[in-house]
Amino acid sequence: MTPRRLGPTxxxxxxxxxxxxxAFAELDGVIDPPSSLRRMTGDDVTRLAAEGEVWALGDPLAAVVILTAREDALYAGRLSVHPDHRRRGHARTLLRLAETRARAWGKxxxxxxxxxxxxxxxxxxxxxGFTETHRETHExxxxxxxxxxxxRVTPMSDTTPEAGPEAGPETPDHDDARHASKMAKKKAARDKIMATKTEEKGLVIVHTGKGKGKSSAAFGMIFRCIAHDMHCxxxxFIKGAMHTGERDLIQAHFADLCEFHTMGEGFTWETQDRARDVAAATKAWDKAKELIRDPANRMVLLDEINxxxxxxYIPLDEVLAFLRDEKPPTTxxxxxxxxxxxxxxxxxxxxxEMELVKHPFRSGVKAQAGVEF
Incomplete structure (x- = not known):
């Protein structure tokens, strides 16, 4: 079988x-934690086909790999072979293709x-010929x-991928016509995706991870609601008496559009009293349910509920059931x-998921106004 690139259309x-x-289904119960594949969508594949390269063998497809450019490497992801086509060298074919594409990209x-x-x-x-570089641990x-x-591969002397459907989308263009053609293809793929997006609904949005910015990004959405004259x-749940810029600003200038309830008593290591923490979290959850049930509120932020x-401190099953069964459809x-x-x-x-790459706290820098609060 000859590999062929699948474009977004x-x-x-x-x-x-x-x-x-x-291909990944047989890994259920084998790998821990489970694969993040369950969150992958058809739109993700279309986007990757436009921004990276999706290569396949066979018709119907027998094997696939998705190639995406990193700063100093070409990443080969989701290498998959249909169970009926195993032990025929398809994975090796696609791995060798990845080497060829890395050379073409100058990686x-x-x-x-x-x-x-x-x-x-x-x-x-x-x-x-691959060698292990390091191991990582899931949170x-x-x-x-x-x-x-x-x-390691030896890049081509001309690091610009060859013209045609195999050309890497992030390679610098030295020809205006070629650049215009490539951007037109990207726009067509994007327009095709956007044409299917017609539904509006109230979303359940989660910000998590070790990195900074979870609450900051959430308050950005709260201020967007305020700017659109939407009640929120x-x-x-956790932050207690500490004054924050967002709370002071909202209570001073936008209290008519945004209710603000600080229900926690501080971080768990500050209270050192589980019973108090449970009582405070329960009270906060009761208030949250009241606010979510009110259809006038278009967005409700449950800060640090995770x-x-x-x-x-509060039952996970109850929270999930409430969000599924009682949240108004547009909230x-x-x-x-x-x-x-x-x-x-x-x-x-x-x-x-906010990823921690670097944080000044590790260098002895304390939390500062305007950055953390």
Missing amino acids: DPALPQVLPLIRL PRVILGCRVELAGNHALFRSE GYPRPTSVWFEK AVVQ IALRYD HVVLTGRNAHERLIEQADLVT
Whole structure:
């Protein structure tokens, strides 16, 4: 079989996600934590086909790989072979294709990740010349959960990928006509996606992760609501007496549009009293339900509720059932805090994980007005 690239409008592109899901289904119960594949959508595949490269073998599809450019590497992801087409060298074919594409893009290496449990895959990668570079640990796990591999390649002397459908979308264009043609293809793919987006609904939005910005981004949406003259509300589950810029501004100038309730007594290490924490979280959840039930509120922010859920201050089952069964259909609910529960992530419509890359606190810099509060 000869590899072929699937563009965003290729008739075979809708086969990609079902094939990947079928190939990954046998990993259920084998890898821990479960694959993030469940959150991948057909729109994601279309976007990756426009912004990166989706390559496949066979018709109907027998194997696929998705290539995306990193700063100094080409990432080969979602390498999948249909169970009926295993042991025919398809994975090796696509791995070697990734090397060719890395050279065309001017990237010095191909990288890929694999779960620690999949020793057979590790052996395949090593047999193709890949070497292990490091291991990573998913949040909340005491052991490494992923293994990363790389293979060095020699880039072409001309690092601009060849013209035609295989050209990498992020390579600099030295020809105005070529650039215009490429942008037109991107626009056509984007327009096709946007034409299918006709529904409006109230969203369940989760901001989680170790990085800074979960509450900050949520308050950005609250201020957008205020700017659109939409009623909204905030319930803070953990933060206590500390004054914050957002609370002071809202209460001083926008109290008619945004109710603000600080219900917590501080972070858990400050109170050191579980009974008080549970009582405060329960009171905050009762207020949150009242505000969410009010159809006048178009958005309700439950700030740091994920922490209360993590420590079982309020029942997760009750929160999930309420959001599913009682939230008005046009009301947005935003839940922030690190360590969001997997079941909440599964039920949510929009999930963003803030990744910690660098933080001044580790260098001895304290929280500062305008940045943290």
